[in-house]
Amino acid sequence: MVAQFFRRLVSRNKGAGPEEEPRLPAGVRVYVIGDIHGRIDLLERLYKMIEADRKDRPVEHSVEVFLGDYVDRGPSSREVLEWMVNGPSVCNKRITLRGNHELYLQDFLSDPRVISSWGQYGGLETLHSYGLKFRMPLGQDQWEDIQAGLLEALPPSHRVFLESCRLSAGAGKYFFAHAGVNPSIPLDDQVAEDLLWIREPFLSHHSPLAKIIVHGHTPVEAPEIEVHRIGIDTGAYITGRLTCAMLEGDGVEFLST
Numbered sequence: 176m177v178a179q180f181f182r183r184l185v186s187r188n189k190g191a192g193p194e195e196e197p198r199l200p201a202g203v204r205v206y207v208i209g210d211i212h213g214r215i216d217l218l219e220r221l222y223k224m225i226e227a228d229r230k231d232r233p234v235e236h237s238v239e240v241f242l243g244d245y246v247d248r249g250p251s252s253r254e255v256l257e258w259m260v261n262g263p264s265v266c267n268k269r270i271t272l273r274g275n276h277e278l279y280l281q282d283f284l285s286d287p288r289v290i291s292s293w294g295q296y297g298g299l300e301t302l303h304s305y306g307l308k309f310r311m312p313l314g315q316d317q318w319e320d321i322q323a324g325l326l327e328a329l330p331p332s333h334r335v336f337l338e339s340c341r342l343s344a345g346a347g348k349y350f351f352a353h354a355g356v357n358p359s360i361p362l363d364d365q366v367a368e369d370l371l372w373i374r375e376p377f378l379s380h381h382s383p384l385a386k387i388i389v390h391g392h393t394p395v396e397a398p399e400i401e402v403h404r405i406g407i408d409t410g411a412y413i414t415g416r417l418t419c420a421m422l423e424g425d426g427v428e429f430l431s432t
Contacts, residue, residue, distance in 0.1 A: 197424045198387065199347040202235035205422040206266065207351065209242055210274065210391040212412035213249025213300060217432045218258060221417045224430045228421065229265045237266040240344060242391040243274025243353040243371075247297030248412040253304040256333045273340035274353040274392065275371040281337055284326060287318035297412075305329065342370045345386065349422060354392035355404065358384060377404070389420060398429050 199205065206225050211218050229237060245259060246252035259271065279293040280301060290298060294313055302309070302321060305328040309317050343352045343365065350362055355377035357369045362385055369377075374393055384403045391408035398418055399406040409431065411417040421428040 197347070198349060199422055199424055201424070203347070203423070204232075204234040204237045205346050205349070206237065206239045207242060207389050207407065207420040207422065208239065209407040209409060209418045209420075210244035210394075210411060211241075211249070211255050211417060212244055212247055212276070212297065213252040213255055213304065214411045214415075214417060215249075215251040215254040215258060217411050217415065217417035218255060220432045221419055221430060222263070224432075225419060226263075226265050228430065234423070238268045238270065238346060239264065239266040240270045240346075240351050240389075241272060242351065242389070242407070243272045243340065244276045244391060244408075245274070246280055246301045247276040247293075248300055249297075250300060251304055252301040253333075256336060257330075260330075260332045260336050270344045270351070271336070271340045272344065272351060272353050273337075273342055273371065277337055277340060278371060283322060284329075284334075287322040290318050290321060291315075342367055346422075348386050349389055350384075350386040351389050353390060355390045356384070356388055358382075358403070362386060378406075380404075389422075398431075400427065 208221065245255045276297065279289060279296065279298055283289040283293055290313070302325060305325060307321060307324045307328065309321055343350065345351065350356070352370045354371055354373045356362060356365050357373060358377055358380040378393060380403055382403065388404040390404060390406055393406060394408050394410035395406055397409065398420065405420055405427065407418045407420050409416040409418045415432060417432045419430040421430065
């Protein structure tokens with residue numbers, strides 16, 4: 176059974192004072208989509224929900240932000256990347272961030288040894304989605320042949336898309352990154368390793384940061400809202416729940432498959 180939930184949460188800081196500006200300017204709505212991990216079925220279902228919301232609640236300016244990890248683990252990484260390249264968009268702007276799994280894929284294209292680690296974290300499912308076949312257990316003698324096969328099978332548009340993905344983005348008082356940030360470093364000085372991989376000390380940090388960080392990377396049963404962050408990776412590839420955070424003014428709403 177497909178689980179659906181739609182709930183509204185009020186900002187903990189709302190009402191702090193009449194002079195305080197909202198997190199997002201009036202007339203702006205941001206849709207932030209969590210880790211897809213090769214689940215094209217969930218992506219298409221969630222995007223229909225976003226389309227319906229966009230139609231039912233018109234807004235002057237809408238932005239969609241994808242937090243990365245489009246590939247690996249699920250069965251349809253190729254189809255997800257094809258959707259990202261040629262799929263529909265109902266918003267005024269689309270921002271696509273890079274996840275650590277895209278980094279694995281890109282690194283493998285130049286270094287076949289990467290498969291020894293990538294293969295343990297869902298990379299084999301991505302290779303299967305591009306039609307590649309190989310013996311198991313995966314031996315070192317196959318690494319270069321598999322790399323050559325992926326280089327041939329990967330459409331140029333998919334590679335361009337992967338190269339175009341950003342490490343971070345911001346809107347109003349929100350900051351978007353795949354994994355999170357190092358709370359001891361200013362946002363402008365964050366490094367790729369933390370933006371793509373960090374868990375601690377980011378997750379257990381309990382004080383406000385310069386902006387509220389909206390992130391994926393660490394699976395949770397339901398979206399998490401803390402004083403410094405909003406986590407929306409609900410483990411789509413295994414739970415069937417792909418989540419979108421809808422940000423408007425000081426409010427946060429969630430859509431989930």
